Amino acid sequence: MKIVTLEDISVLTVETTPVRALCANYRKLEERSESSFVSPYTFAYVYTGLGQADRAIDLLERAVRERTGAAYGIKGSFLFAPLRTHPRFQALLREMRLA
Numbered sequence: 001m002k003i004v005t006l007e008d009i010s011v012l013t014v015e016t017t018p019v020r021a022l023c024a025n026y027r028k029l030e031e032r033s034e035s036s037f038v039s040p041y042t043f044a045y046v047y048t049g050l051g052q053a054d055r056a057i058d059l060l061e062r063a064v065r066e067r068t069g070a071a072y073g074i075k076g077s078f079l080f081a082p083l084r085t086h087p088r089f090q091a092l093l094r095e096m097r098l099a
Contacts, residue, residue, distance in 0.1 A: 023050070041069025045079050056080075057088045064096060075099070 026046045029038050044059035060080070063071040074080050074089075075098040083089040093099035 039063055039069030041071050048080055048082055053083055053086050061092060
């Protein structure tokens with residue numbers, strides 16, 4: 001089982017990645033997840049880029065619960081900058097004792 005990382009999907013930062021590229025990366029992730037483990041953290045990044053904050057936070061909560069991906073670093077991660085003011089994101093940080 002190969003673990004898929006952000007580098008594997010060639011995703012740029014949320015601010016500079018066109019929506020079309022994010023959608024294409026999402027499809028690649030879906031395909032890879034059929035044969036390899038893909039962390040909910042990775043899917044959360046794509047959903048953040050697509051502006052779907054609630055779905056992204058659902059996936060981050062799952063990543064924390066399952067202890068997958070780099071969830072421990074979400075507080076300072078540029079990947080999730082658009083979520084920083086969201087009340088659920090703040091609650092997740094408190095739950096993780098990062099706030």
